[in-house]
Amino acid sequence: xxxxxxxxxxxxxxxxxxxxxxxxxxxxxxxxxxxxxxxxxxxxxxxxxxxxxxxxxxxxxxxxxxxxxxxxxxxxxxxxxxxxxxxxxxxxxxxxxxxxxxxxxxxxxxxxxxxxxxxxxxxxxxxxxxxxxxxxxxxxxxxxxxxxxxxxxxxxxxxxxxxxxxxxxxxxxxxxxxxxxxxxxxxxxxxxxxxxxxxxxxxxxxxxxxxxxxxxxxxxxxxxxxxxxxxxxxxxxxxxxxxxxxxxxxxxxxxxxxxxxxxxxxxxxxxxxxxxxxxxxxxxxxxxxxxxxxxxxxxxxxxxxxxxxxxxxxxxxxxxxxxxxxxxxxxxxxxxxxxxxxxxxxxxxxxxxxxxxxxxxxxxxxxxxxxxxxxxxxxxxxxxxxxxxxxxxxxxxxxxxxxxxxxxxxxxxxxxxxxxxxxxxxxxx
Amino acid sequence: xxxxxxxxxxxxxxxxxxxxxxxxxxxxxxxxxxxxxxxxxxxxxxxxxxxxxxxxxxxxxxxxxxxxxxxxxxxxxxxxxxxxxxxxxxxxxxxxxxxxxxxxxxxxxxxxxxxxxxxxxxxxxxxxxxxxxxxxxxxxxxxxxxxxxxxxxxxxxxxxxxxxxxxxxxxxxxxxxxxxxxxxxxxxxxxxxxxxxxxxxxxxxxxxxxxxxxxxxxxxxxxxxxxxxxxxxxxxxxxxxxxxxxxxxxxxxxxxxxxxxxxxxxxxxxxxxxxxxxxxxxxxxxxxxxxxxxxxxxxxxxxxxxxxxxxxxxxxxxxxxxxxxxxxxxxxxxxxxxxxxxxxxxxxxxxxxxxxxxxxxxxxxxxxxxxxxx
Numbered sequence: 182x183x184x185x186x187x188x189x190x191x192x193x194x195x196x197x198x199x200x201x202x203x204x205x206x207x208x209x210x211x212x213x214x215x216x217x218x219x220x221x222x223x224x225x226x227x228x229x230x231x232x233x234x235x236x237x238x239x240x241x242x243x244x245x246x247x248x249x250x251x252x253x254x255x256x257x258x259x260x261x262x263x264x265x266x267x268x269x270x271x272x273x274x275x276x277x278x279x280x281x282x283x284x285x286x287x288x289x290x291x292x293x294x295x296x297x298x299x300x301x302x303x304x305x306x307x308x309x310x311x312x313x314x315x316x317x318x319x320x321x322x323x324x325x326x327x328x329x330x331x332x333x334x335x336x337x338x339x340x341x342x343x344x345x346x347x348x349x350x351x352x353x354x355x356x357x358x359x360x361x362x363x364x365x366x367x368x369x370x371x372x373x374x375x376x377x378x379x380x381x382x383x384x385x386x387x388x389x390x391x392x393x394x395x396x397x398x399x400x401x402x403x404x405x406x407x408x409x410x411x412x413x414x415x416x417x418x419x420x421x422x423x424x425x426x427x428x429x430x431x432x433x434x435x436x437x438x439x440x441x442x443x444x445x446x447x448x449x450x451x452x453x454x455x456x457x458x459x460x461x462x463x464x465x466x467x468x469x470x471x472x473x474x475x476x477x478x479x480x481x482x483x484x485x486x487x488x489x490x491x492x493x494x495x496x497x498x499x500x501x502x503x504x505x506x507x508x509x510x511x512x513x514x515x516x517x518x519x520x521x522x523x524x525x526x527x528x529x530x531x532x533x534x535x536x537x538x539x540x541x542x543x544x545x546x547x548x549x550x551x552x553x554x555x556x557x558x559x560x561x562x563x564x565x566x567x568x569x570x571x572x573x574x575x576x577x578x579x580x581x582x583x584x585x586x587x588x589x590x591x592x593x594x595x596x597x598x599x600x601x602x603x604x605x606x607x608x609x610x
Numbered sequence: 611x612x613x614x615x616x617x618x619x620x621x622x623x624x625x626x627x628x629x630x631x632x633x634x635x636x637x638x639x640x641x642x643x644x645x646x647x648x649x650x651x652x653x654x655x656x657x658x659x660x661x662x663x664x665x666x667x668x669x670x671x672x673x674x675x676x677x678x679x680x681x682x683x684x685x686x687x688x689x690x691x692x693x694x695x696x697x698x699x700x701x702x703x704x705x706x707x708x709x710x711x712x713x714x715x716x717x718x719x720x721x722x723x724x725x726x727x728x729x730x731x732x733x734x735x736x737x738x739x740x741x742x743x744x745x746x747x748x749x750x751x752x753x754x755x756x757x758x759x760x761x762x763x764x765x766x767x768x769x770x771x772x773x774x775x776x777x778x779x780x781x782x783x784x785x786x787x788x789x790x791x792x793x794x795x796x797x798x799x800x801x802x803x804x805x806x807x808x809x810x811x812x813x814x815x816x817x818x819x820x821x822x823x824x825x826x827x828x829x830x831x832x833x834x835x836x837x838x839x840x841x842x843x844x845x846x847x848x849x850x851x852x853x854x855x856x857x858x859x860x861x862x863x864x865x866x867x868x869x870x871x872x873x874x875x876x877x878x879x880x881x882x883x884x885x886x887x888x889x890x891x892x893x894x895x896x897x898x899x900x901x902x903x904x905x906x907x908x909x910x911x912x913x914x915x916x917x918x919x920x921x922x923x924x925x926x927x928x929x930x931x932x933x934x935x936x937x938x939x940x941x942x943x944x945x946x947x948x949x950x951x952x953x954x955x956x957x958x959x960x961x962x963x964x965x966x967x968x969x970x971x972x973x974x975x976x977x978x979x980x981x982x983x984x
Contacts, residue, residue, distance in 0.1 A: 185900070410783075421873055423869060423872075423873065442872070442877070442879075443872040443873055444872045444873075444876055444878070445868075446874050447872070447873055447874055447875035448875045448898045453873045454875075455870065455873070459862045459867050459869070459870035461866050462866065463862060464859070464862060464863060464866075468862075468863075471857060472860070472871070472874055473877045475874060477877065517874070531796060605669065
């Protein structure tokens with residue numbers, strides 16, 4: 182059967198690509214084994230920990246071992262650790278934001294010796310940068326904020342900004358989440374990559390979206406919040422063309438896409454992670470990933486990056502995806518969208534129904550993606566996760582955007598949260 | 611254990627592995643049961659009833675030992691006949707199961723392509739009467755190959771037209787699909803009447819394919835061997851395409867969740883049309899082989915076979931080519947053994963297999979997992 186629709190590949194092409202993926206996977210595993218043999222095991226898990234413990238409800242460390250300069254990450258297990266402020270913080274340009282390569286910057290910074298901060302100052306402060314945001318992250322509104330940990334003389338033991346080397350390949354670092362998130366992007370000033378103008382969508386006889394007007398700025402994470410049934414998922418599906426907009430315009434990088442077929446919208450550079458994950462259960466993990474790479478073979482770096490973000494995928498590379506756990510399926514759904522660089526990622530409730538430890542992994546991965554300057558429109562019910570990741574925010578209610586602004590503005594205004602979403606985070610907010 | 615030396619919690623246990631292999635084991639199991647039934651039937655003596663013999667277990671071993679050599683050639687012959695029939699049913703059903711799995715289309719008009727392929731083959735073979743009359747096997751095979759190619763081309767073209775004119779306008783409503791495809795089947799039968807006439811047409815198999823090879827006393831019909839070879843070849847090709855090509859990957863993914871395949875940037879509409887055409891062409895090929903097997907063609911032959919084809923698709927699991935292949939072999943073998951042991955039960959036996967399989971696996975033996983249910 183000739184593939185005349187540009188679906189790519191021919192007989193044997195897929196096999197080669199899957200084999201190449203498999204070979205890269207084997208190499209990554211070998212490197213991981215070699216690293217496991219040499220690195221002190223006790224610190225390995227801590228090193229890979231990418232999300233602060235608060236997000237999973239773990240107790241906040243009140244003190245941490247410090248190094249000679251007050252650095253926390255200079256123990257024997259932290260030989261490869263990168264200083265928290267080494268990860269890129271500058272919002273990328275519009276051109277860069279369309280390219281979500283594995284972060285080259287992280288690979289390079291590992292070879293620079295960390296600058297020692299003055300006693301009593303954080304590393305970031307020593308460089309004249311804004312102090313890291315250490316505000317606690319909450320999973321649930323009723324989570325009670327623990328007492329803030331007393332600040333040690335130097336950086337506290339916070340692995341959020343450490344970069345973890347995947348195996349012994351020089352320069353291949355899996356960056357963990359940053360201590361400080363990327364600077365908030367003002368929706369008013371950033372150029373919108375995606376714009377919805379008065380979008381209305383019906384499902385059968387029901388009017389789900391009435392008038393959704395929303396800008397998704399480049400290089401920022403825009404959170405779409407709202408109660409159940411408000412129209413968040415419908416908004417994403419309408420952007421993907423899975424449901425047709427009855428009225429309004431959807432503009433991606435200056436082109437109207439609301440009448441395009443779904444496959445054409447995807448080819449325009451949109452990666453979609455649906456709420457149901459839509460994993461192909463009869464296909465192997467490798468085949469699911471191969472389907473995500475529509476335009477060509479996956480580079481080894483990209484694969485290393487993905488398997489660093491989601492290690493279970495490497496373990497079950499040739500297993501049917503239907504055998505994976507729910508969390509692993511979510512990882513696969515994300516990896517399938519991330520395997521190719523996209524201009525925009527639409528991610529629908531990536532932490533829904535996941536165990537806290539898996540939420541850590543997912544949030545860490547999304548933070549990593551954000552650091553690369555990716556543009557993301559994400560639906561999330563977990564306000565703590567939304568606050569941790571979001572730059573901009575829109576709240577949908579009754580099929581309309583009831584409020585939009587910066588995530589920080591919403592996070593700092595409990596009254597607004599209560600009015601828009603019925604949230605009552607108490608003192609924690 | 612994984613390659614990392616870590617215990618793999620997802621590795622299936624022994625029970626799960628037997629369960630996974632069971633559809634493959636059912637085919638030899640049915641063959642063994644068929645042989646057992648034939649032996650039991652042959653065990654009573656000339657003046658003895660089976661019921662009387664069953665009351666005297668002491669005689670069973672001797673009688674079975676005596677019956678086994680006598681029944682073995684018949685068992686081999688029937689097994690080959692069952693496999694050949696199964697392969698031909700598989701050819702007709704494979705396209706239907708893929709079309710249903712990928713497009714969610716219940717195509718009751720699929721039988722039209724079987725009939726059309728058979729009639730086209732009759733016309734082609736009639737034009738090459740010299741080749742079919744020859745005792746040279748190569749010429750015979752060339753004639754059949756040419757007829758099959760033309761029949762597949764015509765059936766595939768008709769399939770493309772059928773999909774565009776009849777199936778696509780019906781949309782996703784199953785009721786509409788059933789109504790319009792049954793209507794399409796009736797129209798196709800009437801068109802065959804117009805072109806080839808209303809009477810049934812008798813055809814001769816090519817000369818070299820009329821005989822049989824004797825193997826340890828068992829007569830193995832040459833044509834049935836050809837049918838088995840053709841079915842195995844098509845199955846192997848389908849399996850290779852589905853397993854090792856990108857379009858095969860898209861088809862397998864599309865069977866599970868077509869929406870997500872499109873959201874990944876693949877134009878599924880074109881793949882669906884290609885699969886519909888390929889399925890129609892395979893039905894045409896099945897029609898060619900069935901026509902030469904029965905040595906008669908009628909406009910209704912496709913519709914008549916649709917009962918068996920649908921039973922096969924349901925047993926195998928909608929959308930599964932491998933399930934369809936195994937189910938077709940099970941149906942073919944069961945029908946042949948039953949027709950030998952108790953002819954009145956031949957049709958019932960097929961339904962019995964269907965019921966038993968659905969009691970065991972309600973979605974069919976190898977039903978696809980739905981991506982949306984993940």
